[in-house]
Amino acid sequence: KNGSFQTLFRRTVAARAMSSSGASGSPYATLAVTQPAQFITHVEINRPEKRNAMSRAFWREMVDVFDELAGNPDCRVVVVSGAGRMFTAGIDIADMASDILQPEGDDTARVSWNVRKKIAAYQETFSVIERCPKPVVVAVHGACIGGGVDLITACDIRLCTQDAWFQVKEVDIGLAADVGTLQRLPKVIGSRSLVNELALTARKMYADEAKSSGLVSRVFPDKEAMMAGALEMAEEIAGRSPVAIQGTKINLIYSRDHSVAEGLDYMASWNMSMLQTDDVMKSAQASMQKKSPKTIAFSKL
């Protein structure tokens, strides 16, 4: 069934749609948000002429979009990618310099207070991805620099193309990375030594090493194949019980940050109510009848 002409055709059309450089009439200046298939939302960083550099508008718009998607029952999974030649060149150095380097305040305490608030707001841009109960699949092609690494480490599944490269570039512009890479990358990549090397030297890491280190789980030959793969994966997720999927994401993140005993305790409290969902019976029945979960009509969540 997977290889049928119709399925392949539909995937190719969807992958092309997902590779486009944006939807007209988007309410966002830096993002194109579309629905390539039922329950799947595609968030495309859409400033290709500036290599998807993250401007002030971008930092705000990501929060708006993910806050909305978190509560939107028509979204069960999100795919994030970049338009044009690369995923992202990181922070927009031109647009952001004045925001960070000329802070307001009458004295050191007030200036510091205001800078802290700004940094916390920038951190929120990627923390909303992690807090969103819908799984987020990120698809990286070409460069993923600086803030791009902060972004992808907040996502649940990372895919890339063979031409992708990743760079924790902050030290090159005089910063200690402050919006998530130093906190999340060590949880993603097993080797602390490799994380330290990448963050302290700002060297580029290419697709094969990204795969062998565990930063990405799959490498595709090109962007079209990657977007088709991302959509296929998103369909697998979107076709399953949203109660099970969202509970799985939330508990995986909780147990990443807690002891096994605390994670088990949280899980027991979680499932004491969630096990009572109709989705368990529906899914078990379909499984016994050897039907795909995708054939089940789950209530919206």
Ligand SMILES: CC/C=C\C=C\CC(=O)SCCNC(=O)CCNC(=O)[C@H](O)C(C)(C)COP(=O)(O)OP(=O)(O)OC[C@H]1O[C@@H](n2cnc3c(N)ncnc32)[C@H](O)[C@@H]1OP(=O)(O)O
């Ligand atoms: C609170 C702080 C929060 C977060 C902090 C994050 C830190 C970081 O993100 S550090 C990383 C910063 N990024 C960089 O240093 C990358 C700089 N860019 C490049 O090295 C290159 O542009 C490139 C990404 C390798 C792409 O090269 P190429 O394909 O040859 O394109 P260009 O001709 O260089 O650029 C095209 C166009 O895009 C503009 N641009 C590219 N990157 C940025 C950027 N980071 N900020 C602003 N603008 C960028 C470039 O200026 C060009 O614009 P024109 O108007 O066409 O001149």
